[in-house]
Amino acid sequence: MTRPEWAEAEIPGLFRRLACFAYEGVLLFALAVVTGLIFSPLVQQRHALDYRYGLMVTVASVFALYFVYFWSKSGQTLAMQTWHIRVLDLQGRPLSRGRALLRYALSWLWFLPALAGLYLFDRQGSGRAVFCALLAGIFAYALLAKLSPQKQFLHDRICGTRLVTWRRVKSPDI
Numbered sequence: 001m002t003r004p005e006w007a008e009a010e011i012p013g014l015f016r017r018l019a020c021f022a023y024e025g026v027l028l029f030a031l032a033v034v035t036g037l038i039f040s041p042l043v044q045q046r047h048a049l050d051y052r053y054g055l056m057v058t059v060a061s062v063f064a065l066y067f068v069y070f071w072s073k074s075g076q077t078l079a080m081q082t083w084h085i086r087v088l089d090l091q092g093r094p095l096s097r098g099r100a101l102l103r104y105a106l107s108w109l110w111f112l113p114a115l116a117g118l119y120l121f122d123r124q125g126s127g128r129a130v131f132c133a134l135l136a137g138i139f140a141y142a143l144l145a146k147l148s149p150q151k152q153f154l155h156d157r158i159c160g161t162r163l164v165t166w167r168r169v170k171s172p173d174i
Contacts, residue, residue: 011151012085012165014142020083021138027078028063035062064104071100076166086166087156099159106155113137 012020039058043051070077075086075094087103089095095103114137118130145153152162 010165012083012163014146014151016083016165017085017145017153017163018138018142020079020085023082024077024079028066031062031066032059035059064101067104067107068097068100071095071103072097084165084167085163087161087163090160090162095161099161102159103155103161106158109155110138110141113140 035058036055039045039051039055043054045051045055067077070080071087072095075088080086087095089099111134114133117137118133141154145151148154148157150157150162156162
C-alpha cells in the first residue's frame with residue numbers, strides 16, 4: 001500500500017480507540033490460548049502451576065512479536081485495521097522495529113498504576129478488586145489522553161508516535 005492510496009485524517013476519537021483496545025484484548029486472549037496450547041505439550045506441563053513463569057514470559061514475548069510485526073510492517077494490528085486506526089512516527093512514517101518494541105513496552109503503562117495500587121493496598125486482590133482497579137487505571141489513563149493537547153496517550157507522547165484515522169480513499173469511477 002502506498003501513501004497516495006490512503007487519506008490521513010485527524011486523531012481518532014477516544015471511544016474508537018477504546019473500542020479498538022477492547023477488540024485487541026479479544027484477539028490477544030485468542031493468541032494467549034493458542035500459545036498456551038503449544039507451550040503446554042512442549043514442556044510436558046502436567047499441572048497448571050508448573051512452568052507458569054515460563055508460560056508468562058512466552059505469552060508476553062508472543063504479544064511483543066505480534067505488535068512489533070504489525071506496527072513496523074503496516075502500522076496497524078488486526079483490530080486497528082477494523083477501526084481504521086494507524087500508528088505512525090511523528091514524521092508520518094511506519095514505526096521502526098525498535099520504536100515499535102519501545103511502544104509495546106511503554107503501553108503497559110495502562111496497567112501499572114492499577115497493579116501498583118493493588119500491591120500496596122490489597123496484596124491478595126479479590127477478582128472484583130483487580131477488575132475495579134484495572135478499570136479505574138484504564139479510565140484514568142484514557143482521561144490523560146483526553147486532557148493532553150494532541151489527544152495522544154502517554155506512551156505515544158513518550159516514544160514519539162501518534163495514532164491517526166486512516167481510511168482507504170475510494171477511487172473515482174470514470
